[in-house]
Amino acid sequence: xxxxxxxxxxxxxxxxxxxxxxxxxxxxxxxxxxxxxxxxxxxxxxxxxxxxxxxxxxxxxxxxxxxxxxxxxxxxxxxxxxxxxxxxxxxxxxxxxxxxxxxxxxxxxxxxxxxxxxxxxxxxxxxxxxxxxxxxxxxxxxxxxxxxxxxxxxxxxxxxxxxxxxxxxxxxxxxxxxxxxxxxxxxxxxxxxxxxxxxxxxxxxxxxxxxxxxxxxxxxxxxxxxxxxxxxxxxxxxxxxxxxxxxxxxxxxxxxxxxxxxxxxxxxxxxxxxxxxxxxxxxxxxxxxxxxxxxxxxxxxxxxxxxxxxxxxxxxxxxxxxxxxxxxxxxxxxxxxxxxxxxxxxxxxxxxxxxxxxxxxxxxxxxxxxxxxxxxxxxxxxxxxxxxxxxxxxxxxxxxxxxxxxxxxxxxxxxxxxxxxxxxxxxxxxxxxxxxxxxxxxxxxxxxxxxxxxxxxxxxxxxxxxxxxxxxxxxxxxxxxxxxxxxxxxxxxxxxxxxxxxxxxxxxxxxxxxxxxxxxxxxxxxxxxxxxxxxxxxxxxxxxxxxxxxxxxxxxxxxxxxxxxxxxxxxxxxxxxxxxxxxxxxxxxxxxxxxxxxxxxxxxxxxxxxxxxxxxxxxxxxxxxxxxxxxxxxxxxxxxxxxxxxxxxxxxxxxxxxxxxxxxxxxxxxxxxxxxxxxxxxxxxxxxxxxxxxxxxxxxxxxxxxxxxxxxxxxxxxxxxxxxxxxxxxxxxxxxxxxxxxxxxxxxxxxxxxxxxxxxxxxxx
Numbered sequence: 001x002x003x004x005x006x007x008x009x010x011x012x013x014x015x016x017x018x019x020x021x022x023x024x025x026x027x028x029x030x031x032x033x034x035x036x037x038x039x040x041x042x043x044x045x046x047x048x049x050x051x052x053x054x055x056x057x058x059x060x061x062x063x064x065x066x067x068x069x070x071x072x073x074x075x076x077x078x079x080x081x082x083x084x085x086x087x088x089x090x091x092x093x094x095x096x097x098x099x100x101x102x103x104x105x106x107x108x109x110x111x112x113x114x115x116x117x118x119x120x121x122x123x124x125x126x127x128x129x130x131x132x133x134x135x136x137x138x139x140x141x142x143x144x145x146x147x148x149x150x151x152x153x154x155x156x157x158x159x160x161x162x163x164x165x166x167x168x169x170x171x172x173x174x175x176x177x178x179x180x181x182x183x184x185x186x187x188x189x190x191x192x193x194x195x196x197x198x199x200x201x202x203x204x205x206x207x208x209x210x211x212x213x214x215x216x217x218x219x220x221x222x223x224x225x226x227x228x229x230x231x232x233x234x235x236x237x238x239x240x241x242x243x244x245x246x247x248x249x250x251x252x253x254x255x256x257x258x259x260x261x262x263x264x265x266x267x268x269x270x271x272x273x274x275x276x277x278x279x280x281x282x283x284x285x286x287x288x289x290x291x292x293x294x295x296x297x298x299x300x301x302x303x304x305x306x307x308x309x310x311x312x313x314x315x316x317x318x319x320x321x322x323x324x325x326x327x328x329x330x331x332x333x334x335x336x337x338x339x340x341x342x343x344x345x346x347x348x349x350x351x352x353x354x355x356x357x358x359x360x361x362x363x364x365x366x367x368x369x370x371x372x373x374x375x376x377x378x379x380x381x382x383x384x385x386x387x388x389x390x391x392x393x394x395x396x397x398x399x400x401x402x403x404x405x406x407x408x409x410x411x412x413x414x415x416x417x418x419x420x421x422x423x424x425x426x427x428x429x430x431x432x433x434x435x436x437x438x439x440x441x442x443x444x445x446x447x448x449x450x451x452x453x454x455x456x457x458x459x460x461x462x463x464x465x466x467x468x469x470x471x472x473x474x475x476x477x478x479x480x481x482x483x484x485x486x487x488x489x490x491x492x493x494x495x496x497x498x499x500x501x502x503x504x505x506x507x508x509x510x511x512x513x514x515x516x517x518x519x520x521x522x523x524x525x526x527x528x529x530x531x532x533x534x535x536x537x538x539x540x541x542x543x544x545x546x547x548x549x550x551x552x553x554x555x556x557x558x559x560x561x562x563x564x565x566x567x568x569x570x571x572x573x574x575x576x577x578x579x580x581x582x583x584x585x586x587x588x589x590x591x592x593x594x595x596x597x598x599x600x601x602x603x604x605x606x607x608x609x610x611x612x613x614x615x616x617x618x619x620x621x622x623x624x625x626x627x628x629x630x631x632x633x634x635x636x637x638x639x640x641x642x643x644x645x646x647x648x649x650x651x652x653x654x655x656x657x658x659x660x661x662x663x664x665x666x667x668x669x670x671x672x673x674x675x676x677x678x679x680x681x682x683x684x685x686x687x688x689x690x691x692x693x694x695x696x697x698x699x700x701x702x703x704x705x706x707x708x709x710x711x712x713x714x715x716x717x718x719x720x721x722x723x724x725x726x727x728x729x730x731x732x733x734x735x736x737x738x739x740x741x742x743x744x745x746x747x748x749x750x751x752x753x754x755x756x757x758x759x760x761x762x763x764x765x
Contacts (some may be wrong), residue, residue: 080150142258
């Protein structure tokens with residue numbers, strides 16, 4: 001296949017491919033050309049559409065005057081839209097002015113109009129520049145007046161002050177209802193302040209302006225708020241002291257300027273702006289206009305009185321940039337239409353077919369759009385003829401797709417095979433074959449060997465939302481098996497290499513543990529670098545959370561219930577110390593590893609974990625830190641954990657149940673940080689009452705509490721040989737529970753059932 005593909009790149013197929021590329025380029029270029037042709041045709045057609053009312057002129061000199069504006073009675077919508085087209089000299093073209101007409105209440109200075117935009121709803125006019133020159137000349141004020149519905153544009157103009165030591169005040173007003181009841185809101189003030197420095201060039205010659213940012217040095221700017229109609233420009237007087245101090249400046253730049261100007265029509269330049277302003281009397285300003293009198297679009301439509309928007313047009317609330325809300329509206333042609341939306345004839349459909357957008361097929365114009373009717377054997381839209389070259393290219397493309405797809409599939413297959421081989425390698429190294437034989441020999445039917453895929457599906461690819469807890473060994477996830485059973489899956493961190501035979505033996509032993517107070521191992525997964533262990537899921541959190549958690553889950557943790565949990569935990573540990581499980585002595589006995597189900601039945605967890613998964617030095621250090629407060633003091637000398645190490649750790653748990661204090665805390669004084677030391681000292685000094693949890697001590701159970709405290713003290717002896725065995729501890733706790741039940745048969749909240757006797761605490765599988 002590859003040979004056929006490369007052969008097609010020689011000789012004639014290459015020429016056909018080049019021809020195809022030319023066709024594709026034509027297709028790419030046709031649409032932009034057609035689009036530009038359509039736009040150009042639209043503009044040409046727009047120029048031919050009527051802009052003024054029938055019998056009215058729409059030209060004043062070089063400027064088009066569209067309705068609603070007009071230059072003669074009956075040619076404009078209202079007196080506010082009157083344009084005075086006048087000639088000042090016989091040899092000049094007529095000039096349009098926005099001015100008042102007879103009967104208008106506005107004292108308006110005539111404003112020369114340079115452009116009127118129906119689409120933008122604005123008008124460009126020329127406004128005078130306010131200036132003050134020379135030491136002996138008085139400062140002058142400038143006044144800019146606009147009649148309704150005209151306002152200075154907020155986003156297209158800037159206020160400027162140019163010169164030395166200027167404080168220019170721009171005071172405006174806009175229509176509205178003020179606090180005093182007037183129809184205007186006065187005192188809309190903006191200030192532009194400038195400063196100057198005769199020695200700005202570093203010597204005592206002429207002053208130099210080296211800052212063109214217009215941020216205060218010789219130039220300052222500000223923005224006018226929306227809706228302003230009348231604007232007064234004023235200078236504050238310059239003192240003689242200031243003129244004397246900056247005499248060099250005033251000698252070179254004698255004038256000061258303040259003005260409103262269209263943003264794009266003035267940019268401050270230190271080298272030329274003063275000369276330009278000295279020779280300029282007027283600058284362009286953008287003003288907004290609107291159709292007023294009836295409010296916004298909704299109000300105007302409801303009134304149905306003289307609605308300005310005609311056929312094929314839409315109404316837009318205006319001005320859109322006024323933060324005080326729209327006061328009127330303007331009209332715009334809909335898409336696919338052009339013309340004057342205010343004209344009685346309305347907007348006219350654009351005939352897109354005049355620009356020939358369909359090179360081969362027949363163009364059919366539709367209202368606001370068009371369509372191409374293509375002949376048979378041609379493509380849609382552009383009606384470009386199909387060819388054998390196109391078919392060839394499609395075939396080559398298909399071959400390329402097949403090649404890429406085949407390569408991707410081969411790569412994916414190779415990765416899958418590599419992944420499968422890696423899982424098989426881990427399975428062998430982790431003792432999977434030996435474990436299968438031992439489980440079959442010992443009858444461990446309830447213990448399963450899970451596949452990696454099964455556990456990935458059960459944990460939703462080990463998603464963070466499934467995390468139950470994190471520790472020194474790794475992370476525990478909540479998993480849901482296909483039979484809807486909920487399990488806990490321990491995914492350990494990468495540790496020291498496992499000994500496959502030892503691991504298989506330990507796991508076989510653990511699979512035989514069957515005790516109601518021990519978390520049951522349901523299975524494992526050996527297809528990972530570090531084996532994953534699957535346990536039964538315990539629903540009611542840990543003993544640590546109930547005693548010390550933030551939510552104080554143990555607030556109703558009565559003494560009888562605590563004693564029951566202690567007895568069940570002791571029975572489970574004694575069971576694990578039996579001869580069958582003597583090799584499992586590396587446990588982590590602490591409140592966080594005692595789980596509770598919905599019936600508050602204790603479940604011992606994390607037994608044998610360090611044997612199953614060997615730890616490196618870092619993890620051993622983390623483990624010791626995590627068990628600080630529970631660790632057998634003899635371990636610090638012998639570096640070995642024994643059965644009596646479990647007894648010591650259980651004694652700390654008993655102390656927690658009695659005092660509700662954590663095993664180790666830096667928040668306590670240094671001598672009291674270890675709960676074991678604090679508890680033993682309190683017992684020896686007969687201060688037990690000072691450290692007991694007040695929630696559990698009553699007049700009826702104080703003797704039972706003291707008996708358990710004495711047992712805890714024996715468990716916490718420094719020498720392991722002086723401590724009782726876990727079996728002796730379990731028997732003594734059982735006896736204490738029986739005594740409490742006999743003395744308080746009615747008040748005991750946690751009754752011992754016959755099956756809760758020592759035989760079950762110490763029972764075998």
